[in-house]
Amino acid sequence: MHENLNWAVLGTGVIANEMAQALQKMGKSLYAVGNRTHEKAVTFAEKYGVSKVYDKIDDMFYDDAVDIIYIASPHNTHYAFMEQALLHGKHLLVEKSITLNSRELDKMIALANEKHLLLAEAMTIWHMPLYQKLWEIVKSGELGKVQIITMNFGSFKEYDMKNRFFNMDLAGGAMLDIGVYALSIVRSFMDETPDDIVSQWKASPTGSDEQATILLKNGSGQMATVALSMHSKQPKRAMISCEQGYIEIMEYPRADKAVIVDANTGNVREIACGDTANALYYEMLDMENAVKTGDASSMHLAYSKDVMDIMTRLRKSWNMKYPGETW
Known part of the structure; x- marks a missing residue:
């Protein structure tokens, strides 16, 4: 090295x-x-x-x-x-x-x-400073237990069936392109991985997943709803509802601001941390440190694996398989 x-x-x-x-x-x-x-x-x-x-x-x-x-x-x-x-x-x-x-x-x-x-x-x-700050706040218990997480992510892509968003030969579709972000946030704020999962989906003209709604629940009763679309605009919004308040993150995944609303008083405080423009910089810095020290905990591969398991399970239930793909 x-x-x-x-x-x-x-x-x-x-x-x-x-x-x-x-x-x-x-x-x-x-x-x-x-x-x-x-x-x-x-x-x-x-x-x-x-x-x-x-x-x-x-x-x-x-x-x-x-x-x-x-x-x-x-x-x-x-x-x-x-x-x-x-x-x-x-x-x-x-x-x-x-x-x-x-x-x-x-x-x-x-x-x-x-x-x-x-x-x-x-x-x-995994690398934006904002999430690290929010995970700390949640782990501290000051907001109580995470109860339910609500995720939206939608963008309007024209029906150009050759572009990667709908092209099955390029593994197009909402799940692998934007769902991965929504599910990564869900997983990172839950105490354990969700294992009770139901969904609905709508295929695009190519057979890729154009739209999906997903309900998730884990063993400790934490739940999440995820709404994804490739052909309608939605805000990139995450809401993590806890017993004593909720966290709202706009423009995830590269967020540098969130608000926390106190459930009892209605008080709103803003958390600002990091800089959207440095998203790749944080990623690569963490990767270099992980390679140099041998401590890969900041790379959260276990979370990536949990998310991949959920996405694979969903696509299997829809029978939405890519050309040449082996499950």
Whole structure:
């Protein structure tokens, strides 16, 4: 492992750009980039002063100079890339959803453990300072027990069946694209993972999940409702209702503000923490610290696994399977 950890990124989309900028905030440069379309990788490298562009993506896995790979390609390509990277000794931060389903994730967790490598999902919620502050407040007991969580997330996407939002060949759909955020918040504020789950869903013209409502309950009686849509706008709103008050978070997942309303007095206090613009910076800082110290608790892979198990269970109940997917 190099003292100044070398990052490579697989993909050149929006997230890869943000990731390169986050590294610059950390006072370092992205070491290498690989992309299916080579010219895009070259342009990306010129933009961010990246020292290495791979002719073939596979060359990234064989490069001894690479310590951590950030996988920012479409969901359905993650598994094959992750397997190659782990087999060649690379730590991995993988864009959400980390895999298509639980079978894939369980296999990759086992491989990472066997190779003594760090595997994590690039889930903004685990790293934004606001959530860490809110988890502390909830754990302190000052609001009483978490009783019910209400989650909304909806965006209006045009019915362009070739784009990734509806394209089954790119693992499109509300669950893996936005549901993963809503369920990650649910899981992080619950004392244990929900195991009693019912849902309804509506398919888009391609057969992807366009809309869903989900009800969840865990063993200690905590409940959640989740409403997702890919073809109607909703606020990105989370409400965590406790016995003595409720927390409202707007514009999750990259939130830097929340309000807490006291159930008895109606008093409202605002919690402001962190900065939305630094979302990727927090993620990558935590990943570097985890690799250097060997303490991966800040990466919350166990939560990512619980969320993946819920999403897989839901899609199985809908029989909404992607082309070539093996459950």
